[in-house]
Amino acid sequence: MSLLPVAEAQTRLLGLADPVTIETVPLSEAAGRWAAEDVIARRSQPTADLSAMDGYAIRFADMPGPWRVIGQSAAGAGFTGAAGRCEAVRIFTGAPLPAGTDAILIQEEATHDSDQLVLSGEGPAAAGQHVRRAGGDFEDGARLLEAGARLTPARIALAAIGGHGALAVRRRVKVALISTGDELVPPGAATQGVQLPSSNAVMLAALLGDLPVDIIEGGIVADRLDALANAFDAARHADVIVTTGGASVGDHDLVRPALESAGAKLDFWKIAMKPGKPLMAGKLGSSIALGLPGNPVSAFATAVLFLRPLVARLGGAGDPLPTVHSATLETDLPGTAGRAEYLRGIWTKGTVRPATSQDSAALVALASANTLILRPPHTAPARAGDIVEILPLT
Template sequence: MNAMLTLEEAQERVLALAPQMRIETVPVEAAIGRYLAEDLQALRTQPPADLSAMDGYAIGGDAPGPWVLVGESRAGAPFDRTLSQGETVRISTGAHLPRGADRVLIQENAQVTDQTVACFKDFPNALRHVRQRGFDFSKGDHVLPAGTRVGPAQLALALGAGHGTLDVRITPKVAVLDSGDELVADPAECADHHIPASNGAMIGAMLAELGCEVVRLGPVPDDHEALAFALAKAGDADMLVTTGGASVGDHDLMRPALEAWGASLDFWKVAMKPGKPIMVATKGAQVIFGLPGNPVSSFVTCFLFVVPLVHAAMGASQPLPFRTNLTAGSTLPGIGSRREFLRAIWDGETVRLADSQDSSALAALAHTNCLIDRPAHAVEIEAGTPVPCLLLKNGGIA
């Protein structure tokens, strides 16, 4: 139980504990940020007919014209009869191509005199500037797989495919409990021997961004009775996240408090920095995380373990943070015996280390937008070298 797990081993064990959240049906626009519970099938064909991709004139056949202008086809108001040989209609982008037409002469290449249209250059081939019926998708096509996160583009696709509602998994209810004698709830009433209780707010915000219902239970002092009272309020949550008291000091009471509450420890300690003393436990179907009290350690372990579990519970097909290689903008030092996640700033071209790697440094954390993943015993690398990184936006989801 006390042997340190690798990150991958620990994440695998966490994801195996993911609760199966029930499915609900919501309006498409309310599904943003949620995950599809079922494959999404198109209920209609898009486009439903051949459409013009440009403003111009709809024509048919290989005859070079000129053509007699006999009407107009607009988006939402198609021309209502079949074109005869030698006829054309004015057509707008997105309008239905009339029967008898098979191409579009764009307006830049057309010469119009009274009711006659002629082509003075670049006579179009068949289907030129035409969006053919069903080129995007056809009725019955599977357009999105289960486990897809609904973002703005996926929302538009669902509506375009004819869906007014979507089946998604509900978001978890998460209780967040921060503990420590040094913590005070009101930053304005903070003596020198105290610190504002920022961890609970930070973790709560990370989970609220995912759509979770967050219940704050702290700050709570390092006292067995106070911890037991707070834990009793967390019984109906799908997950419990605690911060502080996860190490082995005389005042680190979270592990014994959780065990006295009836939680069963799954693992404790991961071979990583920051965040080594993370605890994961269960009580019935509830998953419990004991995160370290240092704010950077709390943030990183939440990002690497709690956020993926929430994604998995909500039905994400790929719940773990997205990895990508970025170019180091400066020399990166060698690493010791534990894998390290270095706070860093990506400027769109290169990635550089934040000003401080101390696990208490909130200012450096606030400017961080990615984590550089450095393996144990890694040697120093020079600027210009690709390095694996985790982007922090969208909970790490690409």
Template sequence: MSLLPVAEAQARLLAMARTLPDETVAIAEASGRWTTSEITARRTQPACDLSAMDGYAIRFADMAGPWRVIGESAAGAAFAGAIQPGEAVRIYTGAVMPDGADTVVIQEDVSHEGDMLHLTGDRPGAKGRHVRSAGSDFREGQPLIPAGTALTPRHIALAALAGWGTLPLPRLPRIALLSTGSELVPPGAAAGLDQIPASNGVMLSTMLGGLPCVVEDLGIITDELGALTEAMRSVRDHDIVVTTGGASVGDHDLVKPALEAADGSIDFWKIRMRPGKPLIAGTLGNALFLGLPGNPVSAYVTAHLFLLPMVRHMAGCPGPLPDVAGARLGAAMAPVGGRDDYVRGVLADGIATPLGAQDSAATLALARANCLIRREAGSAAAQAGEEVSILPL
């Protein structure tokens, strides 16, 4: 089986992944999720003319004063009457403008003696001064939030003011994680010389934690065909099943036979990239299946390139692939062989410098990196200062 180019593998995965159907989501729980339909205003904001300042509501025709104060308008307690020539109403920020009033004179520009008000400062500069006009923010039926928007707290505030208490948003993808390997022990547990703490499950869980999804970590599955097959069968109703480890061709690499024994199928296997070549993609019951390599760096890079885009796509993101940017190399790099290289590097001031340790099990370099330097298969040696593509982390 020939190695599949990264871009083709990403395209095939996204074609397999469907955007999930909408569900009704409380607006307080909608931040970070993508809209699949346009959100329009259900009401006008402001619904009527409001004061933008503390002061007095007047007729602009009477801007020189004096005025007789006939009442008060506060937020939530509007003045019930109407203003006649020569009259004013004490008004506070956010309060409804009384009928007949069209301007606010701020309290710093007047003096109040008994029920009479006198101008002592600047006149209002124009009719409508210090008034928030009805519909000045938006009007009922106006499009507010386009489809494909990642909702932020700012969008949530807008939707709430627009009359929405719930929003139609794609259902959260349900993801099952299985870490394979008899050598693994849980994080924090004592590890013998032939054992290693399991890091992939917690790494992937936290990578997915920034996305709208539900993650179930099934923990460590030993290198036994029956155990792995049974674990796979138990998560067939999830949207995505992810394994780490066991995706290569060794005697203890059981992901492929277990997937087949669980009545799953393989769409493609092995990617033209380093690290992360032994990646498996397919289906398992109702779920999409992704078998990531076991080395932590390989698992991280392939999750960044394949798993996270799948989740974004299913959650309604219109542009699910990782961001790619340009930078200048901070050090020379050797020619690239037959696979695309994703090299851990440090980006600073537009300069991307590759780190020294690039072994797929070297997690210290992974932790220090803030970008991946992407170099295509067959690229010639590169010198410091040359332009390269990077994937910010």
């Protein structure tokens, strides 16, 4: 089977995923979700002309004054009367403009003595100065957010000011994490001989930590077909079943035959990328099975490019793929062969340099990196000062 280009593999993986079901949650629980429906304003903002400054509401045609102060307008307690010729109303930020006024004389440019108001600065330059017009932010019925928009803190505030107390979102995505390998022991456990602490599951759980997921701990599974079959059976209620390790072609790489034995239909296997070639994807019942490599760096890179976008797609994201940026290369890089390369890099103030080690099992270099440098296949050597594509990790 030929190696599948990364972009084609991403498209095929996302094609396996239909967004999960919709639920309505309070705004306090909506952070990080994706809107399942367009969010439509239920009110205008502001609902009336409001003052943007502390000062005095006046009629611009009466400039340069003086004026007689006839009352006060505060936020939530507006002036109920109307201002006539050369009359002013003391006003505070966020308060509605009284009838008959159309500009704000800010308090720093005015002198108020008894009920007399005198211009002491330049004053407003035109009608509408320092006024927030009714509907100036949005009007009732406007589309505030599109379906598929990530609900950031600012967007949640926008929904709230638009009249919403709850929003329709996709439910949390259930992700089962299964680590395979006879050599693995739980993190923190003592190791003997060539045993290794299991790092992939905790790494992947952290990598998904900002997404709306429920992690199902599948534990460490021995390199036996029956053990893997039992693990897959136990995880069938998950939306995504993720394995790390056992996805290559060695005698102990049993994930693929175990999935096929369990009835999975594999869509693709082996990707034209480095690190991370032995990656597989398919369906196991209603679940999506995603087999990642066992080496930690390979697992990390493939999770950034495939697992996170898959979870985002299931969660209802309109644009689930990571955003590519550009940076100026600080050092020379060799050319590439037939696979896209994702180099761990350090990105600082618009420039990027590769980490000291690119070994797929070297976690010190991964821990120091804050970006992946993308090198397409069959690319000529790059020189310091060239522009390269990067995938930021923070």
